[in-house]
Amino acid sequence: MVQTDCFGQAATLPMAVGIDNWNATQMAFLAHGASTPDHLAATLADDPDFALAHAVKGMFLLLLGRRELVETAQSAYAAARLSDQNRPVSSRERVFIAALGAWLDGYPSKSVALFDALLAERPEDVLAMKLSHALRFVLGDAQGMRQSIESVMHAYGPDHPGRGYLMGCHAFAFEETGEYGRAAAAGSAALEISPDDAWGLHAVAHVYDMVASPEKGLRWLSGKESAWAHCNNFRYHVWWHKALMHLELGQTDVVLDLYDTLIRADHTDDYRDISNATSLLMRLELEGIDVGDRWDELAVTSQARTEDGSLIFADLHYLLALVGGRRADATATLVKRIAADGQRSGNEAEMRMANPGTAAAMGLEAFGEGDYGAAFSGLSKARRHMQLAGGSHAQRDVFERLTIDAGIRAGRTKEALAILEDRTARRAGRDDQFAKTRREMMGTLTAPLRVPAE
Structure with a gap:
């Protein structure tokens, strides 16, 4: 009843079922492959009582950050626990089930x-490594990402099939902790x-963003399109990096x-796609730059997500769409809901609604109103x-830019300059074009810049 997967980990699967689809699921997940859900579905079709696959399915659903998928994730959790009762699994597999349960309870940490x-x-458990990395990314735990990867690196020798993916995670952790050369x-x-x-x-693309070297970034991505063409919607994010360059x-x-042709060619309501689009337009x-009517479809889509509340990262990008699309009523509704969630502070998502969510949401609303x-x-x-x-430094930078510009427009140039200096220090001490133009603005500004509200 126990088989060994391609990473040497035990999986409670009958020998008659085979393990090829489970191996394919894990390999696709490591590569952010669009085929991941298809392989997982095939795995569960092979064996509907495979507890580990149910647990992983639940975690995949929660990573999508959508309120309506929580119930489906709960069903996956129930199926995993029932499968364990009917056909007891290993202590290793029970960790994945327990991790899903803790996340569903509102405590991903x-x-x-x-x-x-x-x-x-x-x-050497590469599935646990990658899921831990993904969770820490959602939680904004850069130091934890790095410590976790470095604590297991000794187990990934040249013959470990997950070694390349581990190094990719290490590269991203290096970048997020400011070690750009090593990244x-x-x-x-x-x-x-x-x-x-x-x-x-994409970790290397982040490096070139942080050190203001767009030409090198474009050379890095050029000719490597096959490295992300197979991806799920993560491929839009790599094109987003190219657009930033x-x-x-x-x-x-x-x-x-x-x-128009790649980043937002598909008008999805996935929060990661919304974040790419809204942060780029902003x-x-x-x-x-006049972006025409591109805000409109984002605002319509985001207006339908104002009650979600799964992730503050997602909510703030829905809010960017509503501010950019000048949907004042929907903006107010979302800001009010974030503040209400923050007042409860009952779980980790709500704690983040309280801090930094409520202040950020009110700040974005005020920016849209010209205050x-x-x-x-x-x-x-x-x-x-x-x-x-x-999220990442690059993703959060849109809020940094808005903060600096709000300070300049409000005439609070000394404070805005201090934030700009801190931003530059974290970016290897190099000014990008945004920083250079803002320094020029603050050097010549004699009165608060006011942009009329529309």
């Missing part, structure tokens, strides 16, 4: 702790071992073309804890 304990015993080296090595490691490839070079026509608008003093107050207050919203 407890899920991380469970994976940490498992990895202390089984450092680029690790990401490049990851691609040499696992050419489909889109996560490692062109924006840094002032090539706004290219940026808008990438937006960056363009802050540079005075830049209030916008700066809210955004600068949230800024101290914005990493708790999750």
Whole structure:
């Protein structure tokens, strides 16, 4: 009743069922492959009583950050527990079931702790490693990502089939903790071992964003499209990185073309796709670029998500869409709901609604209304804890830009300059074009800049 998967881990599956589909599920997940759910469905079709597959399905659903999928994840949890009762599984597999349960209870940090304990015993468990990494990314725990990866690296020798993907995770952890040279080296090595490691490839793209080297970034991505063509919606995010590089070079026509043909070609309501689109349009608008009616479909889509509340990262990007699309009523509804969730502070999602969510949401609403003093107050207050919203430095930078611009427009240039200086320090001490133009603005500004509210 127990088989060994391609990573040497035991899986409670009957010998007659085979393990090929489960192996394919794990390999696709490591590569952010679009085929992951198909392989998982085939695995469960092979054996509806495979408890580990049910648990992983539940975690995959929760990673999508959608309120309506929680019930389906709960069903997966119930199925995993029932399967364990009917056909007891290993202690290792029970960790995945327990991690799903903790997450469903609203405490993903407890899920991380469970994976940490498992990895202390089984450092070579690549599935646990990748899920722990993904959870820490959602929680904004950059140091934890790095410590977790470095604690298991000794178990990934040249013959470990997950070595390349581990190195890709290490590259991203290096980048998020400011080790840009080591991140680029690790990401490049990851691609040499696992050419489909889109996560490692994108980690290096992050490096070139942080060190303001768009030309090098474009050279890095050029010719490597096969590393992300197979991906799920993560491929849109890699194209987003390419658009950021062109924006840094002032090539706004290219940026808008990438937006229309690749980044937002599919009008999905996945929060990750919404975050790509809204943060890119907001960056363009802050540079005075007319984005036409592109906000409209984002605003309509986001208006339907105002009651979600799964992730503050998602909610803040829905809010960007509503502010950009000038949906004042929906904006107010979402801000009010974030504040109400923050008042409860009953679980980790609600704690993040309280901090940094409520102040950030109020700041974004005020920015849309042209009240830049209030916008700066809210955004600068949230800024101290914005990493708790999750995501990456590059993704959160749109809020940093809005904070700085709100300060400039409110005439609070000294405070805005201090934030800009801190931003530059975290970006290897290099000013990008945003920083350079804002320094020029603050050097010449003699009165508060006011942009009329529309």
